Amino acid sequence: MNTIMRDITSGPTPLLENKRILLIVAGGIAAVKVPDLIRRLRERGASVRCILTKGGENFVTPLTLASLSGEKCYQDLFSLTDEAEMGHIRLSREADIILVAPATADIMAKMTAGLADDLATTALLATDKPVMIAPSMNVMMWTHPATQANLQILQTRDVRIVGPGAGDLACGEVGDGRMAEVPEIIAALARFFAKAQNRGPLSGFKALVTSGPTHEPIDPVRYIANRSSGKQGHAIATALNEMGAAVTLVSGPTQEPDPDGVEIIHVETAAQMLKACQSALPADIAVCAAAVADWSVEEAAQKIKKGSNAPALKLASNPDILATLSKPGKTRPALVIGFAAETENLIENAKLKRAKKNADWIVANDVSARTGTFGGDSNTVHLITAEGVENWPTLKKRAVAERLAERIAKFVERHL
Ligand code: C5P
Numbered sequence: 001m002n003t004i005m006r007d008i009t010s011g012p013t014p015l016l017e018n019k020r021i022l023l024i025v026a027g028g029i030a031a032v033k034v035p036d037l038i039r040r041l042r043e044r045g046a047s048v049r050c051i052l053t054k055g056g057e058n059f060v061t062p063l064t065l066a067s068l069s070g071e072k073c074y075q076d077l078f079s080l081t082d083e084a085e086m087g088h089i090r091l092s093r094e095a096d097i098i099l100v101a102p103a104t105a106d107i108m109a110k111m112t113a114g115l116a117d118d119l120a121t122t123a124l125l126a127t128d129k130p131v132m133i134a135p136s137m138n139v140m141m142w143t144h145p146a147t148q149a150n151l152q153i154l155q156t157r158d159v160r161i162v163g164p165g166a167g168d169l170a171c172g173e174v175g176d177g178r179m180a181e182v183p184e185i186i187a188a189l190a191r192f193f194a195k196a197q198n199r200g201p202l203s204g205f206k207a208l209v210t211s212g213p214t215h216e217p218i219d220p221v222r223y224i225a226n227r228s229s230g231k232q233g234h235a236i237a238t239a240l241n242e243m244g245a246a247v248t249l250v251s252g253p254t255q256e257p258d259p260d261g262v263e264i265i266h267v268e269t270a271a272q273m274l275k276a277c278q279s280a281l282p283a284d285i286a287v288c289a290a291a292v293a294d295w296s297v298e299e300a301a302q303k304i305k306k307g308s309n310a311p312a313l314k315l316a317s318n319p320d321i322l323a324t325l326s327k328p329g330k331t332r333p334a335l336v337i338g339f340a341a342e343t344e345n346l347i348e349n350a351k352l353k354r355a356k357k358n359a360d361w362i363v364a365n366d367v368s369a370r371t372g373t374f375g376g377d378s379n380t381v382h383l384i385t386a387e388g389v390e391n392w393p394t395l396k397k398r399a400v401a402e403r404l405a406e407r408i409a410k411f412v413e414r415h416l
Contacts, residue, residue: 015044015190015193015194015197016041016186016189016193017045017046018045018046019045019047019096019097019189019193020046020049020094020095020096020097021041021046021047021048021049021095021097021098021189022049022091022092022094022095022098022123022129023037023038023049023051023098023101024050024053024098024099024100024101024120024124025050025051025052025065025101025102026053026055026056026100026102026103026104026106026120027055027056027057027059028055028056028059028103028104028136028179029102030101030102030136030178030179031056031102032059032060033101033102033179034060034065034101034102035064035065036182037101037182037185038050038065038069039068040182040183040186041186041189042069042070044186047071048068048069049069049072049074049095050062050065050066050069050071050073050074051073051074051091051119051120051123052065052073052074052075053075053118053120054075054118055106062075072085074086075119076119077119077122088119088122088123088126089126091123092122092123092127092128093126093127093128095127095129096130096193097130097131097189098123098124098127098129098130098131098132099131099132099133099134099185099189100120100124100131100134101133101134101136101179101185102134102135102136102179103134103136104135105135105137105141105142105146105147105150107120107121107133108133108135108150108154109146109147110124111124111131111133111150111154112150112153112154130160130192131160132162132188132189132192133159133160133161134162134163134164134179134180134185135151135164135177135179136163136164136178137164137177138169138171138173138177139169139173139174139175139177140173142164142175142176143175143176160192162180162185163178163179164176164177164178164179165180165181165393165394165395165396166178166378166393166394166395167393167394184399187402191242191243191402194242194243194244195242199244200242200243200244200409201243201409201412201413202240202244202408203244203245204244205244205246205284205285205412205416206245206247206248206282206283206284207237207240207245207247207248207283207284207285207286207287207408208277208280208281208283208285208286208287208333209233209236209248209287209288210233210249210250210273210287210288210289210292210321211232211233211234211236211237211249211251211252211256212228212229212253212256212291213225213226213227213252213253213292214269214270214272214273214290214291214292214318215252215253215268215269215293216270216293216295216296216297216318217268217269218297218313219299219300219303220300220301220302220303221303222303223268225253225293227291227374227375228254228290228291228374229254229255229256229375230252230255230256231375231377231397232339232379232397233249233251233287233290234249234251234256235397235398235400236287236289236404236405237259237262238260238262239398239401239402239405240285240405240408241259241260241261241262243406243408243409245285246263247261247263248264248265248280248283249262249263249264249265250264250265250267250277250280250290251264251265251266251267251290252273252290252291252292253268265279265280269293269296270292270293270318270319270321271319273290273292273321274321277324277325278324281325281331281333282331283333284333284334284416285334285408285412286322286325286333286335286336287337287404288322288325288336288339291341292318292320292321294317294318295315295317295318296316296318297313297315298314298315298316322336322357322359323357323358326338326358326359326360327358328358335360335361335411335412336359336360336361337359337360337361337363337404337408338354338357338359338361338362339362339364339365340353340362340363340364340384341365341367341374342366342367343366343367343368346364346365346382347364347384347389349364350362350364350382350384351384351389354384360385360386361383361384361385362383363381363382363384363400363404364381364383364384365379365380365381365382366380377396378394378395378396378397379394379395379396379397380392380394380395381395383407
């Protein structure tokens with residue numbers, strides 16, 4: 001078992017040590033978070049060199065960036081001194097990654113179009129290095145089809161995206177568009193470097209994840225199902241894998257694509273899911289995110305004919321996969337995490353579930369129709385552990401997965 005476990009969110013972390021980050025600061029109010037970002041990056045051993053756009057100058061001064069980064073802050077494309085000292089091409093290449101934070105709608109559009117009308121956009125066009133952006137803008141600008149189309153194009157060009165989150169925006173509106181918080185950006189960079197180095201805080205560990213609904217057949221053509229999309233479970237499998245874990249994902253029927261780099265076992269019923277999970281043991285970590293049907297139906301061998309009376313379905317209880325995996329014994333994973341999807345008394349029910357199923361942690365989420373959790377892209381969760389309850393903000397399911405994976409990495413570092 002690997003013992004080089006690292007907390008990737010706090011303290012000096014070798015994942016960022018000696019990494020050269022070219023930080024492009026564009027003109028958004030979130031630029032006020034950049035001084036803190038630079039401090040935290042440098043605390044982790046990274047070196048930071050800044051390019052400040054004309055828009056960015058309205059929110060943060062070049063002197064602040066130069067003082068905190070300990071390097072000259074670059075601003076002009078046609079600066080004779082800068083060109084003589086460094087040259088914009090060299091500037092764009094002497095980095096391990098270019099981070100654009102905040103990334104405005106404008107700079108995203110320029111990146112998509114390949115414009116190069118200032119130092120920042122020229123560096124972005126001239127670079128041969130990976131690029132990560134932390135978008136930040138008004139919710140309408142973020143959801144505008146133009147920005148979303150640009151985002152898609154940038155993603156196909158392998159530009160990494162961190163955030164944005166939902167919440168109060170500086171313009172007074174509420175919604176998606178807040179720049180990711182500094183720890184999230186640092187975690188995204190750490191994940192990037194972990195992946196690039198093919199090692200992460202979970203390398204050497206094995207994780208089992210269940211995802212999606214189960215289908216319980218009634219007859220050869222009908223089944224009982226539920227509204228689980230599998231988005232959260234699949235995102236967790238991806239996040240754990242990105243942190244270096246070997247992941248087996250046992251998934252019920254979903255529309256989600258199979259995540260890269262993850263072993264996937266497709267199943268339909270709860271009974272098949274349990275069997276697949278048991279075949280994947282031993283594992284260090286189990287995350288049961290599947291919405292397993294509580295009952296199976298005594299299946300008719302032939303399609304049930306429509307008659308004058310509606311048929312009665314004979315139900316039988318399904319095995320509880322989480323409770324089975326959590327049973328004390330040689331094959332119990334060291335950390336077993338369940339989900340509690342509730343529509344009322346969320347925390348109380350989740351605490352009871354944690355005890356009843358002998359899980360270590362429960363991720364509790366409200367799945368009332370008004371929350372849009374089932375099938376939606378966001379989730380508001382509470383993490384229930386032996387120590388208490390953590391209330392997390394509303395996050396994209398991918399961000400929930402990444403945060404959970406980080407918590408798992410911390411657990412592994414301390415206990416395994
Ligand atoms: O009891 P309830 O379905 O609310 O519990 C939810 C948690 O238990 C989830 O983690 C789910 O994946 C797991 N579960 C399971 N097998 C079942 C029922 C639920 O693993 N048959």
